[in-house]
Amino acid sequence: MDRTALVTGGASGLGAASAERLRQDGLSVLTLDLSADADLQADVSDPAAVAAAVADAVGRLGRLDVLVNSAGVVGPNKPLWEVEDDEWARTFSVNVLGTFHLCRAVVPGMVEQGWGRIVNLASIAGKEGNPNLSAYSASKAAVIGLTKSLGKELATTGVLVNAIAPAVIETPMNATNTPEVLAYMTSxxxxxxxxxxxEVAELVGWLASDRVTFSTGAVYDISGGRATY
Structure with missing residues (x-):
């Protein structure tokens, strides 16, 4: 059977690399992004837009076997006590609510067909925290918690849910960080x-495949040795 996939944030960075890797594995892939370069345009923080985009994807592909939640924002780069309410809320609306909206939209169909793979892009920041990136770190910790919970909920359905926690990766999103922040994270x-x-896309490819069979609710580090647990 030819597998299908939807990759959010798929117009650039980790999403684009993941989409390309899945295509190399023979999957039919649609990308979802705010960018006009994506196959589908939607704001992942908007539940109605997400529901419509998923319905469109299923209409085009016939079914959805794989979801890669790669859409995300860095958020405010400042001490926590200087973060504005709207900055905090926007970071969570994309990184956490976006992941929630997509999972909620695709899970019923995956369960009905008895097979699915969901790969959520978290971050090492969600496990260890990065100074001056409290909103981002907290939001990625939430993605890890969501992944562990949903993985357990779906453990006997044939739908596996796992997360990837990268350290700093060369992407357009990280290019918005200051040179000082990038130097600190690289150090x-x-x-x-x-x-x-x-490199991250290789791990996405495995987690999205038939080759992973006994892993769900897990977090896979890809950190060049940074991860401590």
């Missing part, structure tokens, strides 16, 4: 370099 990586999007 924490024992390999002393940023990761590459295609």
């Amino acid at each position: 924490l990586v024992p390999m002393r370099r940023m990761g590459r999007a295609e």
